[in-house]
Amino acid sequence: MTSASSTTTQTFTAKVATPTTRLVGAMAIVSMAWVVLGGLFVTPSDVNQGDAVRIMYVHVPTAWVAYLAFIVTAIASACWLLSRKHAMGFDRVAGASAEVGVIFMAMTLLSGGLWGRITWGTYWAWDPRLTTTAFLLVTYIGYLAVRGLGGSLEQRARRSAVIALLAVLEIPLVHFSVLMWRSLHQRASVLSGDGDIKMDGSMLTTLLVGVIGFTCTFAWLVMHRSRVLAMQDAVQSSQLDAALQDRASESAGLK
Amino acid sequence: MAVLVTIVLAGGTIVTKFLTSAIDYYCNVDEIGLRAGCEAGRRIRVQGTVEKNSLTAVNNSTNFVLIFNEKTIRVVYEGDPGGIFQECIPVVAQGRLVGDVFEATRIEVKHSNAYVADNADRLTKAEAQECSPQAG
Numbered sequence: 001m002t003s004a005s006s007t008t009t010q011t012f013t014a015k016v017a018t019p020t021t022r023l024v025g026a027m028a029i030v031s032m033a034w035v036v037l038g039g040l041f042v043t044p045s046d047v048n049q050g051d052a053v054r055i056m057y058v059h060v061p062t063a064w065v066a067y068l069a070f071i072v073t074a075i076a077s078a079c080w081l082l083s084r085k086h087a088m089g090f091d092r093v094a095g096a097s098a099e100v101g102v103i104f105m106a107m108t109l110l111s112g113g114l115w116g117r118i119t120w121g122t123y124w125a126w127d128p129r130l131t132t133t134a135f136l137l138v139t140y141i142g143y144l145a146v147r148g149l150g151g152s153l154e155q156r157a158r159r160s161a162v163i164a165l166l167a168v169l170e171i172p173l174v175h176f177s178v179l180m181w182r183s184l185h186q187r188a189s190v191l192s193g194d195g196d197i198k199m200d201g202s203m204l205t206t207l208l209v210g211v212i213g214f215t216c217t218f219a220w221l222v223m224h225r226s227r228v229l230a231m232q233d234a235v236q237s238s239q240l241d242a243a244l245q246d247r248a249s250e251s252a253g254l255k
Numbered sequence: 256m257a258v259l260v261t262i263v264l265a266g267g268t269i270v271t272k273f274l275t276s277a278i279d280y281y282c283n284v285d286e287i288g289l290r291a292g293c294e295a296g297r298r299i300r301v302q303g304t305v306e307k308n309s310l311t312a313v314n315n316s317t318n319f320v321l322i323f324n325e326k327t328i329r330v331v332y333e334g335d336p337g338g339i340f341q342e343c344i345p346v347v348a349q350g351r352l353v354g355d356v357f358e359a360t361r362i363e364v365k366h367s368n369a370y371v372a373d374n375a376d377r378l379t380k381a382e383a384q385e386c387s388p389q390a391g
Contacts, residue, residue, distance in 0.1 A: 050373070
């Protein structure tokens with residue numbers, strides 16, 4: 001069993017870094033460097049918020065990319081459910097994307113808390129946007145916990161796919177909560193729907209580069225994490241095969 | 256299983272806190288005593304703009320007038336509200352109306368969704384800083 005799993009691991013290790021991941025990684029580094037320089041030194045401070053506005057260059061992109069991650073999880077889950085062969089690659093992308101999404105959503109809440117302390121005067125308020133965002137985070141932590149419950153790979157994929165397709169419905173609730181209810185959180189500045197972007201030009205440019213940077217980081221992390229999950233699944237399958245073989249041998253010995 | 260139970264409890268706590276905070280986070284100044292949930296005698300959150308030239312600090316007390324839809328209310332808060340609290344900015348004050356004074360125990364600043372450069376031209380900057388009693 002040991003030799004079988006190590007052979008499998010070596011095969012996967014050779015495939016971890018590819019030209020695509022290197023390109024995406026390089027794009028992430030360049031755009032993130034732009035965001036750091038632009039966010040800290042090039043863009044102006046805000047007339048009301050002062051330098052606190054610079055937190056926006058992390059807060060907003062991480063929120064958008066967390067939404068993207070959970071949507072990718074839902075799409076990959078739907079692909080797994082709908083595909084005839086139930087290719088496990090879809091399930092691994094779903095799991096990897098949810099993991100990265102949870103990290104980004106936690107970053108959103110953390111940076112939002114710091115921003116809120118400086119501008120609102122409080123780290124946290126039980127307002128609709130903050131509460132629904134916290135609930136979304138807890139939902140996806142639950143999704144990851146369900147993935148770790150055990151059972152076969154197919155069982156894991158099926159139950160987590162169903163949860164992913166339900167959980168993604170929370171995203172419109174989070175995004176539109178500031179329009180549906182009165183909220184301490186401000187309304188959207190860029191995705192406001194009326195086409196009027198209420199933001200200084202260099203601030204908007206840095207914000208959009210931040211979105212590209214965090215999206216590339218997300219893609220890079222998901223590609224690598226999916227491959228690591230593939231290795232874990234291969235090890236789990238080989239262990240299962242070995243256990244079945246041992247059991248078969250025992251049964252044969254008894255006869 | 257313990258992890259799942261913890262997560263379910265966390266989700267339940269969030270929903271409970273949200274519902275007890277009321278789905279609408281605040282009442283506007285002109286709704287006090289008129290709208291359900293905004294009764295004068297109960298603990299409420301009130302939203303309005305800090306009226307220009309109304310802000311005073313006496314000892315440790317911050318006094319100001321909140322305005323919304325031309326309706327005003329005097330607010331007293333013990334301490335420094337913090338954040339970017341200033342005149343002409345929308346805030347949410349949490350507390351209770353005692354007589355004709357709103358005794359606030361918590362002040363939250365509600366900044367707008369407009370981001371204007373501090374070095375913008377004077378007209379743009381003035382527009383961003385002007386009092387907007389309809390905020391919210």
